[in-house]
Amino acid sequence: MTRQRQLIYKIIMNTEGHLSADEIFSYAKAEMPSIALGTVYRNLRLMVEDQEIRQIITDYGPDRYDRNMIPHEHLHCDGCGKLVDITFGGLKELLENKGEIAVNDYQLNIRGLCPVCNAKQKKIRVQ
Numbered sequence: 001m002t003r004q005r006q007l008i009y010k011i012i013m014n015t016e017g018h019l020s021a022d023e024i025f026s027y028a029k030a031e032m033p034s035i036a037l038g039t040v041y042r043n044l045r046l047m048v049e050d051q052e053i054r055q056i057i058t059d060y061g062p063d064r065y066d067r068n069m070i071p072h073e074h075l076h077c078d079g080c081g082k083l084v085d086i087t088f089g090g091l092k093e094l095l096e097n098k099g100e101i102a103v104n105d106y107q108l109n110i111r112g113l114c115p116v117c118n119a120k121q122k123k124i125r126v127q
């Protein structure tokens with residue numbers, strides 16, 4: 001494993017949530033000033049191929065990278081822009097049981113409010 005890849009891996013494993021390539025790049029640059037954005041992208045692609053991390057493609061912003069390999073969905077918060085993990089098991093089984101299809105992978109794009117923004121919203125309504 002190259003030093004660059006080790007560093008990128010460490011950043012993703014030590015950071016809560018879902019980072020974009022730009023965010024990973026700025027963390028990496030702080031520790032390794034010579035690292036290039038292209039290097040970050042290349043290593044992220046390799047790590048996704050090797051199933052060390054997951055790439056989340058959303059319609060609402062840049063791709064994010066996720067250290068959590070346990071199957072889960074993502075809610076994009078309209079309030080703060082964060083991606084929030086949602087565990088919603090059984091969809092693959094449901095789809096496969098309904099027809100003759102086989103599901104290899106899927107991504108759901110759910111939009112709404114995260115717990116923090118939802119609580120704020122509710123407070124405003126009550127007042």
Ligand SMILES: [Zn+2]
Binds near residue numbers: 079081082115
């Ligand atoms: Zn939010």
Ligand SMILES: [Zn+2]
Binds near residue numbers: 068072074
């Ligand atoms: Zn996630």
